[in-house]
Amino acid sequence: MKFPVFLAIFPVLLCSVPVYAEYNTVTNRDEPVRMSTEQEVAIGDNVAKQIEKAYKLVQDKHMEERVELIGNNLAKVCDRKELIYHFKVLDIDDINAVSLPGGWVYVFKGLVEKCKNDDELAGVIAHEIGHICARHSAKQQETSSIMTAIMIAAALGTGGQGAQATNLALTSLMAAYSREDEFEADRRAVIYTKKAGYDSYALITFMQTMHEAERDRIRPYTYFRSHPYEGERIGNINREINGVRDFNGWINKPIDKD
Numbered sequence: 721m722k723f724p725v726f727l728a729i730f731p732v733l734l735c736s737v738p739v740y741a742e743y744n745t746v747t748n749r750d751e752p753v754r755m756s757t758e759q760e761v762a763i764g765d766n767v768a769k770q771i772e773k774a775y776k777l778v779q780d781k782h783m784e785e786r787v788e789l790i791g792n793n794l795a796k797v798c799d800r801k802e803l804i805y806h807f808k809v810l811d812i813d814d815i816n817a818v819s820l821p822g823g824w825v826y827v828f829k830g831l832v833e834k835c836k837n838d839d840e841l842a843g844v845i846a847h848e849i850g851h852i853c854a855r856h857s858a859k860q861q862e863t864s865s866i867m868t869a870i871m872i873a874a875a876l877g878t879g880g881q882g883a884q885a886t887n888l889a890l891t892s893l894m895a896a897y898s899r900e901d902e903f904e905a906d907r908r909a910v911i912y913t914k915k916a917g918y919d920s921y922a923l924i925t926f927m928q929t930m931h932e933a934e935r936d937r938i939r940p941y942t943y944f945r946s947h948p949y950e951g952e953r954i955g956n957i958n959r960e961i962n963g964v965r966d967f968n969g970w971i972n973k974p975i976d977k978d
Contacts, residue, residue: 734843757802757822760855764822766804771826776811783809787827791849799853799908801814807845815930819848819856834929839922847923849906856901867900876893903956910960923957933975 755763778784791807803823820826825848827841835841851857895917897905905922913920927950 746913755821760857760951761803761822764820764824765822768776768824768826769818771810772808772975778809778811780809780829781831782830786838787841787845790838791825793916794846794849794912795916798849798912802963803852805849805852817844817848819851819857821852821855821943825849825852831960835926836929837871837922839913839919840926842916842918843856843909843920843923843926845913846909846916847905849912850905851897851901853908854901855954856905899952902953906953906957907960920957920961924954927954 787809788807791805795801795803795805800823805823805825807825807827809827809829809832812828814828815830817825817827817831825845831844832841833843840936886973909923910920913923917974930949
């Protein structure tokens with residue numbers, strides 16, 4: 721297996737950067753940071769290149785432009801406007817999406833097709849932007865998730881099995897976020913969708929749609945498998961939209977689908 725030079729120097733780069741405290745405008749607290757914005761962007765750019773070597777982008781111009789338009793509308797109102805955001809659609813039928821450090825958001829074709837309207841699609845994209853803005857992959861305690869992302873590049877050295885290995889690495893990356901990370905990304909998604917003029921309640925309708933898809937096993941992987949705690953998330957989203965948490969939100973618990 722051939723490892724890109726970047727993989728070899730990444731641990732050295734990470735270890736050579738001193739830890740410092742930086743105020744996070746998303747979480748509203750000082751947090752330890754071990755990676756500069758420039759390094760975060762460099763990692764995201766590198767992993768994005770590897771992803772696009774393993775998977776094709778959709779050839780549907782309308783779908784591509786739709787995702788870019790919605791993404792750009794949300795990027796204009798997000799907390800980290802200094803980043804250059806990239807919104808792309810992977811030609812994968814699975815219902816999922818993933819964000820990378822530094823401003824990369826990939827939506828799977830299956831998810832775009834499953835969204836009932838632009839509001840639901842905006843909710844998904846806003847959630848992924850929320851992860852980026854909160855620096856969930858760049859925080860010191862999330863170093864393991866970054867290493868998982870970097871493993872995507874290494875996975876491509878497996879020849880014909882590269883796409884399969886990359887798929888597993890992507891799934892691991894999406895599942896690496898903590899419970900609080902997911903809730904924070906949802907809170908930012910409500911804020912961003914409202915500011916951009918989309919219906920924030922579509923975050924909930926999309927999750928309900930995904931619950932039905934998971935129940936019926938429409939796709940081998942779904943958004944809920946890599947973004948768990950859906951019961952609690954719906955309650956928290958309701959509270960963020962309406963200012964209160966309804967009764968269903970309190971009694972909802974994560975659903976075991978296995």
